[in-house]
Amino acid sequence: MADRLTVGVAARLSRYLQVLTQSKKMGKERISSQELSDYTNINATQIRRDLSAFGKFGKRGVGYNIDSLLGEIRKILRTQGQHNIALIGAGRLGQAIASSSIFAEHGINIAAVFDTDPEKVGLTVGSHPVSPYERLPEIVREKNIIVGVIAVPADNAQEVADELVASDVKIVFNYSEALLDVPSDVAVHTSNPAVELLYALYFHLT
Amino acid sequence: MADRLTVGVAARLSRYLQVLTQSKKMGKERISSQELSDYTNINATQIRRDLSAFGKFGKRGVGYNIDSLLGEIRKILRTQGQHNIALIGAGRLGQAIASSSIFAEHGINIAAVFDTDPEKVGLTVGSHPVSPYERLPEIVREKNIIVGVIAVPADNAQEVADELVASDVKIVFNYSEALLDVPSDVAVHTSNPAVELLYALYFHLT
DNA sequence: TAGATTGTTAATCGATTAACAATC
DNA sequence: TAGATTGTTAATCGATTAACAATC
Numbered sequence: 001m002a003d004r005l006t007v008g009v010a011a012r013l014s015r016y017l018q019v020l021t022q023s024k025k026m027g028k029e030r031i032s033s034q035e036l037s038d039y040t041n042i043n044a045t046q047i048r049r050d051l052s053a054f055g056k057f058g059k060r061g062v063g064y065n066i067d068s069l070l071g072e073i074r075k076i077l078r079t080q081g082q083h084n085i086a087l088i089g090a091g092r093l094g095q096a097i098a099s100s101s102i103f104a105e106h107g108i109n110i111a112a113v114f115d116t117d118p119e120k121v122g123l124t125v126g127s128h129p130v131s132p133y134e135r136l137p138e139i140v141r142e143k144n145i146i147v148g149v150i151a152v153p154a155d156n157a158q159e160v161a162d163e164l165v166a167s168d169v170k171i172v173f174n175y176s177e178a179l180l181d182v183p184s185d186v187a188v189h190t191s192n193p194a195v196e197l198l199y200a201l202y203f204h205l206t
Numbered sequence: 207m208a209d210r211l212t213v214g215v216a217a218r219l220s221r222y223l224q225v226l227t228q229s230k231k232m233g234k235e236r237i238s239s240q241e242l243s244d245y246t247n248i249n250a251t252q253i254r255r256d257l258s259a260f261g262k263f264g265k266r267g268v269g270y271n272i273d274s275l276l277g278e279i280r281k282i283l284r285t286q287g288q289h290n291i292a293l294i295g296a297g298r299l300g301q302a303i304a305s306s307s308i309f310a311e312h313g314i315n316i317a318a319v320f321d322t323d324p325e326k327v328g329l330t331v332g333s334h335p336v337s338p339y340e341r342l343p344e345i346v347r348e349k350n351i352i353v354g355v356i357a358v359p360a361d362n363a364q365e366v367a368d369e370l371v372a373s374d375v376k377i378v379f380n381y382s383e384a385l386l387d388v389p390s391d392v393a394v395h396t397s398n399p400a401v402e403l404l405y406a407l408y409f410h411l412t
Numbered sequence: 413t414a415g416a417t418t419g420t421t422a423a424t425c426g427a428t429t430a431a432c433a434a435t436c
Numbered sequence: 437t438a439g440a441t442t443g444t445t446a447a448t449c450g451a452t453t454a455a456c457a458a459t460c
Contacts, residue, residue: 004412008426014405018398022385032441039385043428045444052443060442061436077408085403093302102383102400146410147403171406173399177308179228179245187409189402192224193379194308196395197291197353199220200377202283203393204352206210214450238417249452251420258419266418267460 005076012050013073015040020070021105032063084111084143086169088160089151090120090130093175097151099126111143112136140167147171154178161188211282218256219279221246226276227311238269290317290349292375294366295357296326296336299381303357305332317349318342346373353377360384367394 005013019039023031033051037044051057051064057072058064074080085103087094087110097103098113113125116133123130131139140148148164150157150172157178164172165182174180174190182188211219225245229237239257243250257263257270263278264270280286291309293300293316303309304319319331322339329336337345346354354370356363356378363384370378371388380386380396388394 005408006426007409010405010408014401014408015398017404018401019385022383026385034441044441045429045431046427048442049427049444056443058442059436060434061440063441077404078411079404079407083407091302092298092305096297096299096302097399099298100383102398103403105383106400106404108400108403147407149399170410171403173403173406177228177306177311179225179232187406189406191397191399191402192221192308193303193355193397194312194314195220195224196397197309197314197377197379198223198283198285198312199216200379200393200395201285201289201353202211202216202220203213204376205284212450240417250417251453251455252451254418255420255451262419264418265460266458267416269417 009050009053010077012040012042012046013077015042016047016050017070017073017077017079017106020066020073024066024070025105029066030063031066031069033058035063079107081107083108083147084145085109085147085149086111086136086140086143086145086164087113087128087149087151088115088133088136088164090115090117090123090125091151091153094151095125097126097149097175098128108147111145112139114139136163137167140164140169145169147173149173149175150180151175215256215259216283218246218248218252219283221248222253222256223276223279223283223285223312226272226279230272230276231311235272236269237272237275239264241269285313287313289314289353290351291315291353291355292317292342292346292349292351292370293319293334293355293357294321294339294342294370295381296321296323296329296331297357297359300357301331303332303355303381304334314353317351318345320345342369343373346370346375351375353379355379355381356386357381 033044033047036047054076057069090113110128113128113130114133114136115130120130121132148169150160152160154176157176161180161182165186170186172188174188180188239250239253242253260282263275296319316334319334319336320339320342321336326336327338354375356366358366360382363382367386367388371392376392378394380394386394
């Protein structure tokens with residue numbers, strides 16, 4: 001089990017983690033593979049298979065204990081530590097992201113928020129102070145940030161990506177429509193509501 | 207070819223559509239399977255295979271014409287028409303979504319925006335007037351809306367989902383952290399930056 | 413012509429699913 | 437005990453990849 005997970009397994013485990021986190025918040029203590037399946041649209045057998053590859057975490061006839069399964073998956077994904085990320089753009093989208101607890105729930109810490117607008121600098125969004133964009137390289141290095149979340153207009157996204165790459169950020173989340181060019185050792189994840197919608201519509205229409 | 211696409215193929219074609227749309231906006235006329243691969247992280251052979259299942263759209267030694275490939279994929283995905291969606295929640299996230307051109311670029315029309323806050327009703331977000339939440343059932347039926355985008359706090363998300371389901375909406379995009387319970391004929395897509403981030407971190411850390 | 417890139421084959425690997433004994 | 441649900445097998449299907457002839 002010292003092997004690296006496949007992309008598919010890591011992606012699915014992350015989704016189980018999210019459902020478990022939310023279920024725990026709602027006060028649930030146990031969950032079955034079928035319930036996990038309902039919330040993730042991943043086949044229940046697949047889920048049991050994924051989990052049983054790492055140990056016997058469930059109880060037959062009962063299901064999985066949410067707390068202990070959370071711990072096991074976190075161990076597998078090595079997401080037990082704190083991770084520092086930077087958010088670039090304190091507009092509406094950036095504010096929405098900064099105010100959300102979704103990152104904090106998973107041990108992901110928004111360590112810095114940047115904006116070019118002098119009127120935004122110094123403000124607090126979701127309890128995070130906004131720093132001037134010019135200080136990005138300095139702060140990113142100082143706080144050892146390896147993830148950048150881009151929430152700026154499409155026209156400025158590439159420039160921000162270049163700046164992040166120059167500051168040794170290795171994972172970029174792109175919330176703009178822009179296509180980003182980055183070196184091959186940098187991973188870009190583009191969030192795309194329209195893409196998912198087109199694909200959902202196809203299945204609705206046929 | 208009258209067959210229904212598999213889930214995987216439909217998802218990939220939607221992503222090609224997004225890259226093509228953006229490339230076109232940037233003034234490009236041609237694109238190779240390798241370039242599509244760089245932007246989507248989908249293997250170039252897989253892309254050529256997906257496309258060649260429907261026709262010979264490319265030119266050897268040259269690549270694909272962006273305009274004509276856009277047309278072909280839209281035909282395959284049947285996304286040529288206009289689709290009406292409803293956005294619930296005119297807070298920061300809702301405003302960000304309403305102001306984005308990402309839906310409009312794909313023929314998806316935000317036909318109505320709802321909020322419970324009387325101070326928001328009547329305002330315009332991204333050129334869309336905000337209607338009172340109470341009018342949701344009426345307006346959703348009247349405009350024949352089958353997609354609902356939930357951008358409200360987690361605590362209210364289930365209530366909104368119930369209301370959408372009662373109004374015959376069949377596709378729900380959930381931008382809250384909440385897990386939603388809906389009937390099996392309704393598709394829920396939950397957007398989850400943290401999930402993707404956890405999974406990206408795993409590959410960075412190993 | 414030379415270079416580039418498609419379309420396609422073949423081989424391998426992972427995902428999906430049904431089914432069911434084990435067992436809580 | 438009776439009911440429920442895991443862990444696991446086996447069979448099938450789709451995704452991935454390398455390789456390369458065809459051809460622009």
